[in-house]
Amino acid sequence: MKTVLAYDLGASSGRLVAQKFNGNTLNTKEIHRFVNKPIAQNNHYYWDYDHLIHELNDGLNKVDFPTESLGIDTWGVDFGLLNKNGDLVTKPFSYRDTHSVPYVKQATNQIPALKLFQQTGNEISPINTLFQLMAIQDQYPHYLSETHNILMTPNLLMHALSGSTINEFAIASTSQLVNANKTWDQDIQHTFFNQTLPFAPIEMPHQIVGNLTNHSNIKMALVPGHDTACALSALPIQTPNAVFISIGTWGLIGKEVNTPNTTIEAFQKGFTNEGTSEGHYRFQKNAMGFWILQKWREEWKQQGLYFTYEQEIQALQAARPFQMFIDPDDELFFNPTSMTKAIKKYCFKTNQQVPLTPGAHIRCLLESLALKYAYTINQIEQITKTKTTAIHIGGGGTQNKNLCQFIANATKKIVHTGPTEASSIGNGLSQLRALGEVRTIEEGRQLVANSFEMTRYEPQNESEWQEATEKFQQLLHT
Numbered sequence: 001m002k003t004v005l006a007y008d009l010g011a012s013s014g015r016l017v018a019q020k021f022n023g024n025t026l027n028t029k030e031i032h033r034f035v036n037k038p039i040a041q042n043n044h045y046y047w048d049y050d051h052l053i054h055e056l057n058d059g060l061n062k063v064d065f066p067t068e069s070l071g072i073d074t075w076g077v078d079f080g081l082l083n084k085n086g087d088l089v090t091k092p093f094s095y096r097d098t099h100s101v102p103y104v105k106q107a108t109n110q111i112p113a114l115k116l117f118q119q120t121g122n123e124i125s126p127i128n129t130l131f132q133l134m135a136i137q138d139q140y141p142h143y144l145s146e147t148h149n150i151l152m153t154p155n156l157l158m159h160a161l162s163g164s165t166i167n168e169f170a171i172a173s174t175s176q177l178v179n180a181n182k183t184w185d186q187d188i189q190h191t192f193f194n195q196t197l198p199f200a201p202i203e204m205p206h207q208i209v210g211n212l213t214n215h216s217n218i219k220m221a222l223v224p225g226h227d228t229a230c231a232l233s234a235l236p237i238q239t240p241n242a243v244f245i246s247i248g249t250w251g252l253i254g255k256e257v258n259t260p261n262t263t264i265e266a267f268q269k270g271f272t273n274e275g276t277s278e279g280h281y282r283f284q285k286n287a288m289g290f291w292i293l294q295k296w297r298e299e300w301k302q303q304g305l306y307f308t309y310e311q312e313i314q315a316l317q318a319a320r321p322f323q324m325f326i327d328p329d330d331e332l333f334f335n336p337t338s339m340t341k342a343i344k345k346y347c348f349k350t351n352q353q354v355p356l357t358p359g360a361h362i363r364c365l366l367e368s369l370a371l372k373y374a375y376t377i378n379q380i381e382q383i384t385k386t387k388t389t390a391i392h393i394g395g396g397g398t399q400n401k402n403l404c405q406f407i408a409n410a411t412k413k414i415v416h417t418g419p420t421e422a423s424s425i426g427n428g429l430s431q432l433r434a435l436g437e438v439r440t441i442e443e444g445r446q447l448v449a450n451s452f453e454m455t456r457y458e459p460q461n462e463s464e465w466q467e468a469t470e471k472f473q474q475l476l477h478t
Helices: 049-061 102-110 114-118 131-140 141-146 155-162 187-194 227-234 264-269 293-302 307-320 339-349 356-384 401-410 423-433 443-452 462-476
Strands: 002-009 013-021 027-034 038-042 045-047 069-073 079-083 149-152 207-211 219-222 244-249 252-259 272-275 281-288 391-393 416-417 455-457
Touching: 002 155, 002 219, 002 227, 013 049, 013 423, 027 423, 027 443, 049 155, 069 155, 069 423, 079 131, 079 141, 102 114, 102 131, 102 155, 102 187, 114 187, 114 264, 131 141, 131 187, 141 219, 141 462, 149 155, 155 207, 207 455, 219 423, 227 244, 227 272, 227 281, 227 391, 227 423, 227 443, 244 356, 252 356, 264 356, 281 356, 293 339, 293 356, 307 356, 307 401, 339 356, 356 401, 356 423, 356 462, 391 401, 401 416, 401 455, 401 462, 423 443
Parallel strands: 002 069, 069 219, 244 391, 391 416
Antiparallel strands: 002 013, 013 027, 038 045, 079 149, 207 219, 244 252, 252 281, 272 281, 416 455
């Protein structure tokens, strides 16, 4: 029996999950869970680093059983700047901060957007590490002059717990600063910063890199640092040309490819290429997930409206279908002061009725997410010239059975869901590989299939969803 610990941090919450491997199956148990959200300070959004470290240690202090190792995965693009003493130069900025937006235009005036995409494989997005660092260089140049190490977020947290200074490939590949050789691109750095920045070196996952400082009996494992890379490695995909969707705060839709797809069509349609646990790539679209609903819930609570998950489902089912649609990826919904006002503005702009009840809001969002995911999958088929054989959904979104059924309806394809905690399970599988207990990704995926219940959804109500698809696509092209 081997037990490993997986810290899986998303952009709204974090969890510590223990995973026990008996040689045939994997059992999981949540040890600790906490809220994670940016804090507003001095006209910026930062991650509450002290809070995160407190919660990481709090969770580890709850572990009262023998365990082999710990791995950490998080969201992408964000990072920390460390000085020569290994301390933070500043609180880590959050990708929700808009200070990086003006630097996209500045950067693409120096390197054309298509060339930058082809050089890094990454979609040109202001949240990317490159543009955040450009904003820091312009607004706070002393931060970079004091920096001796740049670590992506999961590796920053690893440093806090173990002292290791390594950047893992999958998380580094979200930065717009890594080239096809899987190294930090020096040409890009010299173009925008007139120097080589002190990024810690990139290494591949599935290895032990030390021990925890305060729990020296626990090994520190380097796992895929990006939660989507972890989730993908835990999905029991057993057919070629399957599409994956990882649904949490964000919705990430894509497929596994051996090399980055940097065609003009991929660039024009907003796709990106990010690393997998195997050193290959996820050709994917970074889309909206439950962020909009999370913000609505906050606003409803401020109005004295409290809903359980079951009450949300009842409200959804009571609302009439296909009354209005939104493009969930419209910039209106990225980080508005009021998400309720944002959907009103969108509906007015597109000459649609405004949802009036919480149920109508929820139905509008879930139908729109399903239709947008179907639209994206159709683009993937066109760009890669392959037909999707199956859809595998992992992450917290698997618990929303209405959304999963809507996705099957909208895509007219079989949908397989599970496991729910795909990111933390993929994290644990990587540790088991580092420990020599699991040999390959295929072996790990079979272990998941043997250990967790999966759900299958078949398409329903084809004519109604076809009509909705046509209306939704008209909306996207207006």
